[in-house]
Amino acid sequence: MTRISFLFVPLLLALAACAPEPLPPTMGPDGKPLPKVYRIASGDEARVEFRMLDAVNSLRAARGAPALQLNAALNAAAATHSRDMSVQNRPWHFGSDGSSPIDRVQRVGYTGIMLGENISETYETELETLAAWMETPATRDVILDANGRDLGFSWFQESNGKIWWTLIVGGASQSSQAVGFPS
Numbered sequence: 001m002t003r004i005s006f007l008f009v010p011l012l013l014a015l016a017a018c019a020p021e022p023l024p025p026t027m028g029p030d031g032k033p034l035p036k037v038y039r040i041a042s043g044d045e046a047r048v049e050f051r052m053l054d055a056v057n058s059l060r061a062a063r064g065a066p067a068l069q070l071n072a073a074l075n076a077a078a079a080t081h082s083r084d085m086s087v088q089n090r091p092w093h094f095g096s097d098g099s100s101p102i103d104r105v106q107r108v109g110y111t112g113i114m115l116g117e118n119i120s121e122t123y124e125t126e127l128e129t130l131a132a133w134m135e136t137p138a139t140r141d142v143i144l145d146a147n148g149r150d151l152g153f154s155w156f157q158e159s160n161g162k163i164w165w166t167l168i169v170g171g172a173s174q175s176s177q178a179v180g181f182p183s
Contacts, residue, residue, distance in 0.1 A: 037161035038125045049075075052126045052153050052167070056143055059134065065146045071170060073110040074152020078166035080104060081119070082156040085164040091121040105152075105168065112150055112170040116142030120165040126155075129165050147171040 027033060040048055049070065057067040081104055084095050093101055101117040118139045120129045133139035152168035 037123055038163065039161060040155070040157055040163070048126050048155075049153055052130065053151060055127055055130055056151060056167075059130075060144060060148075063144050063146075065144055065148065068148055068151040068169065071110065071112075071150035071152055073108040074105065074150055074168045074170055075154050076108045076152075077101075077104040077110065078152040078168050079154035079156070080108075081117075082154050082164040082166045085119065085121065085166070086156045086158055086162075091119050091164065093117060093119065101168065105170065110150075110170060112173050113147075115145045115148055115169045115171050117169075118142050118165075118167040120163075122163055122165065123161055124163070126153075126165065129163075133167070142169050143167070145169055145171070 053068065053070055060067060081095065081101070085091055088096050095104065099107070102114050105114040118133050120132065122129055122132075124132070130143075133143060148169040148171050150170040152166075152170070154166055156164045158164075
């Protein structure tokens with residue numbers, strides 16, 4: 001019997017060496033999935049943009065707020081600020097030239113009123129970022145502002161995967177709003 005054991009032990013060791021390595025864990029100690037780098041491919045820009053617009057409008061509809069429409073000027077202001085935050089390596093509302101969100105919106109020729117700007121520095125998807133904004137009253141209020149009519153949304157992704165998100169909500173200017181007449 002010992003002779004069989006003597007032959008069997010090396011065989012088991014050889015088989016153990018051939019066993020596949022265990023997969024890396026997919027869940028963190030908090031029970032949540034471990035983060036993955038979310039890469040936005042160059043052909044996915046429109047998909048990401050419209051997925052955000054649809055999600056924002058679904059949230060607004062649930063609150064009885066009118067739907068937003070994408071606005072090219074606000075998208076340009078958001079893209080400029082996302083890239084600038086990356087250059088500055090900090091998420092904040094002021095540009096490296098000292099510009100405010102209002103300054104940036106005016107520079108791109110937006111004729112409405114800027115109602116608010118949400119920003120984020122993350123590795124998360126646009127929908128995860130939107131969910132995080134909805135958890136904070138100040139950023140949620142920007143998204144759900146009943147006076148909103150236009151949406152600007154853009155991002156800048158660094159080579160390491162970090163994404164700088166900017167969302168801008170604009171409304172009709174005072175001069176373009178319909179004037180109600182008493183009956």
